[in-house]
Amino acid sequence: MSEITFSLSSLLETSWIRFKENPMLWIGITILSMIIGSLGSGLDIDPETFDTVFNPIGLVSSLLSLYLSASITLMYIKYTHGESISLNHLLAIDFKTFIHYVLATIFSAILMIIGFVCFILPGFYIMARLIFVQYLVVDQKLNFDQAIKKSWEMSDGYVLQFIGFYFTIFFVVIVGVCAFLIGLLVAIPIISLATAQLYLLFRNHE
Numbered sequence: 001m002s003e004i005t006f007s008l009s010s011l012l013e014t015s016w017i018r019f020k021e022n023p024m025l026w027i028g029i030t031i032l033s034m035i036i037g038s039l040g041s042g043l044d045i046d047p048e049t050f051d052t053v054f055n056p057i058g059l060v061s062s063l064l065s066l067y068l069s070a071s072i073t074l075m076y077i078k079y080t081h082g083e084s085i086s087l088n089h090l091l092a093i094d095f096k097t098f099i100h101y102v103l104a105t106i107f108s109a110i111l112m113i114i115g116f117v118c119f120i121l122p123g124f125y126i127m128a129r130l131i132f133v134q135y136l137v138v139d140q141k142l143n144f145d146q147a148i149k150k151s152w153e154m155s156d157g158y159v160l161q162f163i164g165f166y167f168t169i170f171f172v173v174i175v176g177v178c179a180f181l182i183g184l185l186v187a188i189p190i191i192s193l194a195t196a197q198l199y200l201l202f203r204n205h206e
Contacts, residue, residue, distance in 0.1 A: 003157075004158070004201060004202060004205050011194040011197050012172070014197060015190045015193035015197065016190055018193050019186070019190050023186075023189075027185045027189070029072055029075070029090075029189075030188050030189055033068050036064050036068055037061070069105075070093045070137075071089060071092055071093050073134055076193055076196040077138070079196075080197050096141075100137050100143050100147070101137045101138060101144075103144035104133045104134055104147050107144060107145075108133050108134075108148070111130065112126050124163050127162075128159040128160075128162035129159065130155075131162050131199075132147075132199050132202065133148055134147075135199040154202050154206075155202075165198065169194065173187055173188075
């Protein structure tokens with residue numbers, strides 16, 4: 001199989017162009033996602049005593065936030081692929097896919113945390129190898145374990161390039177934060193579009 005080449009600047013430039021085609025949609029979706037995500041988690045932890053209290057509203061918020069994340073990820077893939085999208089796609093994820101998206105997110109996070117605990121560098125390595133896990137779950141409807149395995153295979157030989165991609169999008173986020181909320185509302189969609197581009201590049205090369 002021939003080597004896949006890509007330019008980080010080209011990914012971001014194309015994402016900016018695609019973002020400008022429908023900015024209000026992506027900004028609106030980003031605001032909605034941020035509002036839902038800000039409602040809390042299922043457990044409230046006291047920072048002084050570390051006592052935990054179950055928060056049912058926070059749990060519902062967390063699950064809703066994850067569902068929106070899955071739906072929005074699929075929307076970015078479809079839009080980048082040239083398909084038409086609408087707000088109806090926010091409800092496009094079925095129950096089975098959502099469960100595997102949640103499991104994929106949890107297991108990926110655990111593996112990355114373990115990697116960062118082990119002298120940081122393994123964490124970046126694992127992040128690079130699992131870059132496409134959630135995309136594979138929502139796009140190809142793979143089980144979470146299959147998605148982890150497939151992402152590991154797809155990223156083989158591209159770890160340094162993907163780590164460079166992560167540092168690039170981190171810089172974009174910093175720029176967005178420095179430009180206050182408006183900048184972040186633009187930075188997040190651009191990053192998501194760039195990641196969807198990268199995923200499709202590797203998916204279509206299989």
